[in-house]
Amino acid sequence: MQSDFNQLLDNVIGPRLIFHVMECYICGYDEIYYQHPDTQEQIGHACEGCNYVKTFSFQNEHSS
Secondary structure, eight states, rough: OOOOOEEEEHHHHHHHHEEEEEEEETSEHHHHHHHHTTTOEOOOOOOTTTTTEEEEOOOOOOOO
């Protein structure tokens, strides 16, 4: 059975690969940064200890 936090990650971030892991400065647990498995773009980060999930949305700026 999938944990509640992994279900939250599936719902908010979706398909993902671990990009980087560092210690969370708030709780000391692992803060994990994710990238999309196909595009390799960073898509968000999360900390299970804080029950925190955030997605990234980058905007492309084009010069005309």
